[in-house]
Amino acid sequence: MDEVFGKGSVGRVIDEQMEAFTRTRIGERYVWDATGRIDVLNRLTDTDLDRMVTNGLREVALGIESGSDRILAAMDKRIDAEMAERVACGLVALGIGVKGYFILGFPGETQQDLDATVQHIRNLWDVSDRYTGDVRASVFEFRPYPGTPVWQTLIAAGHEADALLAYGDVDLTGDGAHESMRLRDEFNFSVGIQFGDVPLQRIRSTLAVLTREEHERNQGGEEVAA
Numbered sequence: 388m389d390e391v392f393g394k395g396s397v398g399r400v401i402d403e404q405m406e407a408f409t410r411t412r413i414g415e416r417y418v419w420d421a422t423g424r425i426d427v428l429n430r431l432t433d434t435d436l437d438r439m440v441t442n443g444l445r446e447v448a449l450g451i452e453s454g455s456d457r458i459l460a461a462m463d464k465r466i467d468a469e470m471a472e473r474v475a476c477g478l479v480a481l482g483i484g485v486k487g488y489f490i491l492g493f494p495g496e497t498q499q500d501l502d503a504t505v506q507h508i509r510n511l512w513d514v515s516d517r518y519t520g521d522v523r524a525s526v527f528e529f530r531p532y533p534g535t536p537v538w539q540t541l542i543a544a545g546h547e548a549d550a551l552l553a554y555g556d557v558d559l560t561g562d563g564a565h566e567s568m569r570l571r572d573e574f575n576f577s578v579g580i581q582f583g584d585v586p587l588q589r590i591r592s593t594l595a596v597l598t599r600e601e602h603e604r605n606q607g608g609e610e611v612a613a
Contacts, residue, residue, distance in 0.1 A: 401435060408442035418445040420486075425449055425466045428474045436481050446484035449475070454507025455500035458493055463536070468507055475511050479520030487511060487522060489597075492529040492590040494537060496583030501593060508597060512604065523605075526597045528577050528590060530554065546580070553578050557591060 408414060421444065428447070436444075449471070453459050456467045475485045489504060508524045515522035531538045531551050541551060557577045581587045 401431075401439070405438050405442055414441050414443040416443075418443045420444075420446040420448065422448045425451065425464075425471050425474050428478070429466075429470055433477070433481065436478065436483065440481055440483060444483055446486055447478060448486040448488065451475075451487040451507070451511075452490050453493065453496075453500065454503035454505070454510075455496070458496055458500050458504075461495055462493065468503070472507070472510060472514065475522060476514050476518075479515045479518040479522060482519040484520050485511070485515070485522045487524050489524060489526045490529050491526060491594055492581070492583050492585065492587070494529070494541065494582040496529075496585060498585050498589075500583075501585050501590070505593060505597065512600075524597060524601050526594055526601075528557070528594055529582055530576070530578050531582075541582070550580065551578055555579060 413419075428449075450464070451471045452462055452464060454468045459466060459468070471487075475487065478485050487508070489508060491501060491504065493500075508526070511522045511524070531541055533548070533552075538551065542548065554576050555578070577587075577591075579587070581590075583590075
């Protein structure tokens with residue numbers, strides 16, 4: 388169901404798929420997850436979403452990325468933090484889970500931008516606590532990928548391609564991440580370069596705190612030993 392919300396005419400695609408799901412009674416037998424675009428979901432109605440829930444929709448993964456509108460503009464996301472929160476609220480209110488992806492340390496990010504992202508994540512957790520749908524935050528340290536616009540910007544700024552590809556593991560448990568995070572690559576590999584204004588160690592300590600809080604939420608709020 389990848390990018391089910393983003394292919395062609397959104398309304399037509401959703402209608403065709405939901406008609407097929409209803410006809411084959413998918414929702415009576417299965418649950419399924421999807422990835423979606425926040426700007427597209429922002430245009431859907433509760434009726435559209437209810438129909439997908441009836442047909443088995445369980446969770447939508449969203450590239451929320453940042454709580455700073457300035458950084459979102461730099462990423463060319465074409466959304467703002469308020470829109471992301473509104474969309475997430477609409478999903479969880481209908482019992483649809485949200486897996487939000489976030490990036491810390493994007494080029495040009497300031498401490499204020501970082502703080503806005505941390506607050507954004509906690510706002511979304513607070514929203515989900517009021518509804519049946521859950522919000523899971525998957526937080527990454529920024530790393531550039533060849534072929535992306537930000538890669539070209541970094542190369543033009545004087546970064547060497549080999550250095551931008553020198554991925555290495557980072558152990559965040561010393562900063563407070565739960566031991567279960569140690570071997571999860573999405574949380575602990577890096578090229579070891581500070582791209583924004585925030586020191587790399589502060590990025591990693593913030594990442595560790597957020598991943599630990601997410602782990603504790605997954606454990607039902609129980610106390611987790613370091």
